[in-house]
Amino acid sequence: MRRTLLLFAAVILLGSLAYFASLDPTETEVADERAFGYPELEDIERIYIADREGNVADLRRGGPTGWTYGAYPANENVMKNLLQAVAQLEVRSLPASTAVPNLVRNLAGGGILVRVYDGEGNKLRGYYIGGGTSGELGAAAIMEGSDNPYVVHLPMWSGNVRHRFNLRGDEWRSKVLFDVDPQAVEYLSIDYPLQQSKAFRMERTRENQFRVTPLVASVGGVKEIPFGVAEGILSRYEDYYVSRYQNEDTVGMLTARERLPFAIVRIKEAGKPEQVASIYPQYRFPGSPQQQLQAYTAFVNDDQDWALLATETTQPLLVGYDSF
Known part of the structure; x- marks a missing residue:
């Protein structure tokens, strides 16, 4: 047997x-x-x-x-x-x-x-x-x-x-989204479609100097800032990881495409293509007075990937024009 x-x-x-x-x-x-x-x-x-x-x-x-x-x-x-x-x-x-x-x-x-x-x-x-x-x-x-x-x-x-x-x-797959060298950045732009007063473009004008311009002219004027100030912001993009990819979440992707993103980040290093991330907040109890921000989701990698982003690592990236 x-x-x-x-x-x-x-x-x-x-x-x-x-x-x-x-x-x-x-x-x-x-x-x-x-x-x-x-x-x-x-x-x-x-x-x-x-x-x-x-x-x-x-x-x-x-x-x-x-x-x-x-x-x-x-x-x-x-x-x-x-x-x-x-x-x-x-x-x-x-x-x-x-x-x-x-x-x-x-x-x-x-x-x-x-x-x-x-x-x-x-x-x-x-x-x-x-x-x-x-x-x-x-x-x-x-x-x-x-x-x-x-x-x-x-x-x-x-x-x-x-x-x-x-x-x-x-x-x-690697979870690295941004691996930026501040010394090589040509510009950083963050648009806030629902908060236009915070939208800006920060671009290098010479080796150790940057210029910050609001994306809406009526918000304010052009600001010249030293590299040290720019570096403090760009350094947050040096070693940034997504929490995970969620490309199987077709419902979440379709829903997001029907909404305005909270922020659109564009960053460009010399000799590299521009990187873009369209970021959406994800709430617990959405629409209620008790709603709580629990994470962010984003279209990344030329809009090909849908990713989950951690709140504690993403919020420091999202500075506004009034931060300068």
């Missing part, structure tokens, strides 16, 4: 894993079925990850953060955690024969394919990561081409290592 059960489980596993083989045809067998980790990170140029729901991450070296996710810079913290797992993943225990059917079902039903390549396209590692085991101290895993599942983990770390591979879509 046990032999029959094991054979049946193996058939399920092999049939399920054959699905992944069609997703990425590059094949090079790995000799050691227990050698999950690949510590020579400098050899790795590509990491390919896919799940049974059709989510695919093709991560390659390059770009401003060191890795790319498709056309986008990859998230530095996410890649740091992923590379640690790729380098250090190792077998924690050999499952008892009675546990093998459960591990096989685990991998067949929800395994994530991971393939690691060098710069020549040679596959350095290929395996499947399943769900966590009891106590979340390990995860089911099996090497491509093997019939033997294992429980794997990261040494000196407690938790389910699967989470480091199980990101989807925009979760792989």
